[in-house]
Amino acid sequence: MTYDTMKRVIFLSFKIGPLNIENKVVLAPMAGVSNSPFRILARRHGAGLVFAEMVSDKGLIYQNAKTIKLLFMTTEERPLAQQIFGSNLDTMVEAATYIDTHSNCDVIDINMGCPVPKVALRAQAGASLMKNPDLIESIVKAVVSSVSKPVTVKIRSGWDEKTINAVEVAKRIEAAGASAITVHARTRAQGYGGKANLDIIREVKQHVTIPVIGNGDVLDGPSAKHMLDYTGCDAVMVGRAALGNPWIFQEINQYLKDGTMLERPSHTDIRHTMIEHLEALIKLKGEHIAILEMRSHGPWYLKGIEHASKLRRTLTQTKTKEDFIRHLDDFFRA
Ligand SMILES: Cc1cc2nc3c(=O)[nH]c(=O)nc-3n(C[C@H](O)[C@H](O)[C@H](O)COP(=O)(O)O)c2cc1C
Incomplete structure (x- = not known):
């Protein structure tokens, strides 16, 4: 490797504790989406690190079968961060310790950004924690000292626009020993609407020394570069x-490397990846659940493809793998 290439590789990577992440593009935790098959695709297409969807501390402790299944991962996905949510110090420590010893993940991430009522209101977890920096600091400190894997935290800008406190919270998280922090630059009140406020990420970065992962509205190479x-x-x-x-991960990586925009995937690639995704989901969850999940993924894959609106509708009603593939073939071979 030449010195220049080495410099570029170092410049384009980052670290979480002792863990080297080969590039600067990370897959977000998304409940119902960021499962093993989806994470494998993200890694194959260039994500440097993938986050698994959140699991509940209580679900882990009570060995809820559904929760335990969510921990499934393969070596190919690593490096992987497993996210947990909860609001009670003791159960969070117990859950993190369980993951530390029973999961092959590389990082344990704590969710302090989820806005959905079941998590943020009923469980007083997720984004609700943003209202209680003292509790945040004690949870992070206790978890960090109980596990051997690096601990990271994902926060929002604040609870609402009147209480934006990401900088204060980030400082407390760093003081508590976390190895990195992700900032989704929206308040809980914003949900997923409005625009992410990059100034918040910038301020957090100026006030902590641990790595900061910026999140919110990264859509392509140029928006990723702008955020960085x-x-x-x-x-x-x-x-x-x-x-x-x-494909977005390789597109962003390429753009960050040399400013070039990769061509969009061909129809053949899209068809192939959709089937690969479906087959991996079937292997993991059986055909019935896999098809139900592909009813959402299918139309997402077809976004922006001309004349695909009928196929998008059809895919939301398919019942079997055979039907799913036949509909794809009818469209892509036409
Ligand atoms: C379907 C869906 C599920 C999500 N589930 C989680 C989750 O389990 N944990 C979490 O921290 N954030 C979750 N999020 C939030 C995302 O990780 C991310 O912070 C948010 O979508 C903003 O990034 P974006 O603008 O790139 O989408 C979810 C978002 C979506 C759309």
């Missing part, structure tokens, strides 16, 4: 723009 340049963050996390679009 404007905020100084160490990596970007991609959520919704990866739905039906695992």
Whole structure:
């Protein structure tokens, strides 16, 4: 490797504790989406690190079968961060310790950003924790000292626009020993609407020394580069723009390397990846559940493809693998 290539590789990678992440593009945790088959596709197409969807601390402790199944992962997905949510110090420590010893994940991430009522209101977890920096600090400190894997935290800008406190919270998280922090630059009140406020990520980056992963509205190479340049963050996390679009990771990597935009995947690639995704889901969850999940993924893969609206509708009603593939073939071979 020449010195220049080495410099570029180092510049385009980042670290979480002792863990080297080979590039700056990370797959977001997305409940119901970021499972093993989806993470494999993201890694194959260039994600440097993938986050698994959140699991509940209580679900782990009570050995809820559904929760335990969510921990399934393969070596191919690593490096992988497993996210947990909860709001009670003791159960969070117990859950993190369980993951530390029973999962091959590389990082344990704590969710402090989820806005959905079941998590943020009923369980007082997720984004609700943003209202209680003292509790945040004690949970992170207790978890860090109980596990051997690096611990990271994913936060929002704040609870609402009147209580934006990401900088204060980030400082407390760093003081508690976390190895990195992800900032989704929206408040809980914003949900997923409005625009992410990059100034918040920038301010957090200026106030902590641990790596900061910026999140919110990364759609392509230029928006990823803009987030990195404007905020100084160490990596970007991609959520919704990866739905039906695992190619986004290589596109961003390429753009960050030399400013070139890769061509969009061909119809053959899209068809092939959709079937690969379906087959991996069937292997993991059986045909019935896999088809139900592909009813969402299918239309996402077809976004932006001309004349695909009828196929999109049809895919939301398919019942079997055979039907699913036949509909794809009718369209792509036409
Ligand atoms: C379907 C869906 C499920 C999500 N589930 C989680 C989750 O389990 N944990 C979490 O921290 N964030 C979750 N998020 C939030 C994303 O990780 C990310 O912060 C958010 O989508 C903003 O990034 P984006 O603008 O790139 O989509 C979810 C988002 C979506 C759309």
